[in-house]
Amino acid sequence: MGPKYSSSRENYLKAIFHLQEIHGTVTTNDVASEMQTRPASVTDMLKKLKAQKLLLYEKYKGFKLNTEGRKVALQIIRKHRLWEFFLVEKLRFGWDEVHEIAEELEHISSKKLIDRLDEFLGYPKTDPHGDPIPDSQGRWTLTRQVDLLNLPINQIAEVSGIGDQSAEILELLNHKHIALGTRLEVKKKFAFDNSIELKIKNQSPVTISEHVAKNVFVKYDE
């Protein structure tokens, strides 16, 4: 037996899942721009997903995944993030080069494969970008985190996630030696442009823009 849903359908489910995490409900244009496709193509797919009973959808009224749709989406996200972890931890890829490959690997259908992979990797809780990895029941552990703009001055914290995950921001962070797990503190906040000066142990201070700061999440003990 082949895969239950096509790669394309799976990509739509994943995109809708991510968008509805933010806005609760999702629009056609959102999905189109997220997936680099045309609104008409999205509408076509919405009908198919509704027919498959994965989506709550009334035309012109927005839409969201139903329970089954969320379940399927979470399994794809699980696969995506486990494969990313594998690529970084076992095959020595950089965290900024794994997304595209995982975008393909996430569509491999074997459930046994992914559970064995999970075991082989030691049941990791987060992927190389700090995002949580759902378990085989689709549950994940929530971690409270704050972005760098909101980290109090002189509070030491650990990088736990990245918002925007474009190759561009990852390249920038790589260059500044900011990675998942990096311990750092904010030394100065400049009101002029909201840029921030950071200090990482044993390194000279680095400055990042507001745009970057908003996309770096950290956790810290109070």
Add this chain to the structure above:
Amino acid sequence: MGPKYSSSRENYLKAIFHLQEIHGTVTTNDVASEMQTRPASVTDMLKKLKAQKLLLYEKYKGFKLNTEGRKVALQIIRKHRLWEFFLVEKLRFGWDEVHEIAEELEHISSKKLIDRLDEFLGYPKTDPHGDPIPDSQGRWTLTRQVDLLNLPINQIAEVSGIGDQSAEILELLNHKHIALGTRLEVKKKFAFDNSIELKIKNQSPVTISEHVAKNVFVKYDE
């Protein structure tokens, strides 16, 4: 950039490659039965592969891969066999359950991924079924091997490959504790039905049919 050729095209290339290894040239019906599809579908694909300059084909005259087609086929075979090795050696799958999964994994496009995987696995020379793994230039090392029907009596030899790789024969061999690398010798050959009695160290003798014996390959020092 996505994959250069569709999964379907890659499956055809691989099937044609295997068939032409045996017969030199390949027929439409051969491919159709190998791939569980219809002759008409094969003809359709042949035209596409010819248009892509991967295949030498004149209608009604048989066909075979050209240099480029062979090159592409060998890279897919390389991926298939490396993934099979990974599944058995790292994820503890049985050798009789990896083929289907590798059938999907072989279509992941990243060249860097497969080269890193090769390195991670320690550059294995053969897959779990004893078949050679091409290197990244498409070369493999030939090993002379003989099937069990032709193994001299009392000559100790090591299982190095399986011909038919159906789940059925693999299940049978599994049950009789015959695996890749097993050292064994032929104790008796029965002329009546060409069945064979084998001895594996520390085990009681087992009997296999001519049909099975023809599909188990071994190597041995003379």
Add this chain to the structure above:
DNA sequence: AATAAAATTTAGACAAATCTAAAAAATAAA
């Protein structure tokens, strides 16, 4: 409330991969 703009859906088309049924070509049998 009427009009303009934006968002969404529909209509109709296309490419890829497959199929069935029928036609054409090659091969085997009489």
Add this chain to the structure above:
DNA sequence: TTTATTTTTTAGATTTGTCTAAATTTTATT
């Protein structure tokens, strides 16, 4: 060497996923 059988190809459909252009609906602005 005719005739019959098998193999292969073509013709025409179908399914999935995509697109453009046009129509429809919703939302925002005067």
